[in-house]
Amino acid sequence: MAVTRREAGAASPLDYETLAELRYQIRLFMRRREEAARAAGIEPQQYLLLLQLKGLEDRGPTTVGALAERLQIRHHSAVELVDRLVERDMVARRRDSIDRREVSVTLRPAGEAVLRKLALYSMEELRTEGPELVQVLRRLMPGRARARREQRTARTGGGGTQ
Numbered sequence: 001m002a003v004t005r006r007e008a009g010a011a012s013p014l015d016y017e018t019l020a021e022l023r024y025q026i027r028l029f030m031r032r033r034e035e036a037a038r039a040a041g042i043e044p045q046q047y048l049l050l051l052q053l054k055g056l057e058d059r060g061p062t063t064v065g066a067l068a069e070r071l072q073i074r075h076h077s078a079v080e081l082v083d084r085l086v087e088r089d090m091v092a093r094r095r096d097s098i099d100r101r102e103v104s105v106t107l108r109p110a111g112e113a114v115l116r117k118l119a120l121y122s123m124e125e126l127r128t129e130g131p132e133l134v135q136v137l138r139r140l141m142p143g144r145a146r147a148r149r150e151q152r153t154a155r156t157g158g159g160g161t162q
Contacts (some may be wrong), residue, residue, distance in 0.1 A: 018139045025133045040114050047082050050115040061104035
């Protein structure tokens with residue numbers, strides 16, 4: 001019996017095309033976010049740090065290590081980003097009273113204001129440009145929507161005659 005390219009693990013041209021389109025859509029969004037951050041007077045990585053800081057605030061103190069992990073950068077790079085934002089009074093840092101190696105970072109009003117402006121713009125862009133990204137994701141994950149519908153139907157008790 002012959003093994004097809006798909007069974008052998010080779011991606012079809014459609015898969016490459018769709019993966020390329022996904023990367024393109026993500027890159028478009030990221031480039032727009034980078035340009036918006038620069039127009040607001042901060043570097044794109046600084047915006048991402050502010051966003052992670054705000055997103056993590058309900059989980060308790062956010063450490064430099066946690067920010068490094070969320071940004072997928074090295075610890076010393078996160079320290080440099082925090083240093084630059086501290087200089088601009090956008091974030092504050094505080095050493096833990098028990099473990100002096102532990103440094104937590106909090107948003108300051110100036111950082112909150114810049115973040116809010118950029119996040120509102122991001123949300124609006126997602127509302128207008130997001131459907132393209134979702135469409136590409138759906139092409140990469142056929143059957144997922146049907147599986148979710150079946151799960152919902154099973155939970156609600158609907159879905160057929162007896």
